[in-house]
Amino acid sequence: MSLLVLLRHGQSQWNAENRFTGFVDVGLTELGREEARKGGRALAGTRFDRAFSSTLKRAIETTEIALAESGTNEHLRRDGGWDIICHDDLRERDYGDLAGLNKAETAEKYGKEQVHIWRRSYDIAPPGGESLKDVVERSGRYYEAEIAPCLARGEAVLVGAHGNTVRALLVALGCHSPEEIPTVEIPTGVPMVFEVIEGKPGRYRFLEG
Numbered sequence: 001m002s003l004l005v006l007l008r009h010g011q012s013q014w015n016a017e018n019r020f021t022g023f024v025d026v027g028l029t030e031l032g033r034e035e036a037r038k039g040g041r042a043l044a045g046t047r048f049d050r051a052f053s054s055t056l057k058r059a060i061e062t063t064e065i066a067l068a069e070s071g072t073n074e075h076l077r078r079d080g081g082w083d084i085i086c087h088d089d090l091r092e093r094d095y096g097d098l099a100g101l102n103k104a105e106t107a108e109k110y111g112k113e114q115v116h117i118w119r120r121s122y123d124i125a126p127p128g129g130e131s132l133k134d135v136v137e138r139s140g141r142y143y144e145a146e147i148a149p150c151l152a153r154g155e156a157v158l159v160g161a162h163g164n165t166v167r168a169l170l171v172a173l174g175c176h177s178p179e180e181i182p183t184v185e186i187p188t189g190v191p192m193v194f195e196v197i198e199g200k201p202g203r204y205r206f207l208e209g
């Protein structure tokens, strides 16, 4: 039976330091690894046919840990690693010139409202970066080309991604409108399980461990 699970990576080093991250390839903290293990345990009993991830290591490691911890996905182990299909289109939103800056200090400098617009508006990009709408286009295109066909074949699919990629996919999949998405927040390391009817994802719920 088709199943779709989206999983935001566990806490990263720059999440912990409250810094804009985007395309920067920072690793998980120990808490982030624990969140990934908890997410994996919540998925115990689920057997995935395929796993996808962004090319950034915080998403790959989270996906690997969740697969290992689930206990039901050993068939996806390959040569000491895991069979995970990684693609740049699943990367976090590019935060452009904000990458590396502390979020609180940036709010002090430019004002809370401006920073909120950069972080949560639908079609306004941060300086030098991508808007959520840009991410909807790239992640939606990848989803249609590579993930939707798996669901149409009745497969169970895990996708390891990022806060804004998951939010973008929620718009691309029609779960939330561009007007609703600014208020949707995605917790780290908590699997989101979608009801899939005739190959199309519909309602979702967070699987708390």
Ligand SMILES: O=C(O)[C@H](O)COP(=O)(O)O
Pocket (backbone or CB within 6 Å): 019, 020, 021, 022, 092, 095, 119, 162, 163, 164
């Ligand atoms: O890239 C980042 O900084 C975070 O992973 C997501 O940040 P946001 O919640 O500020 O959009």
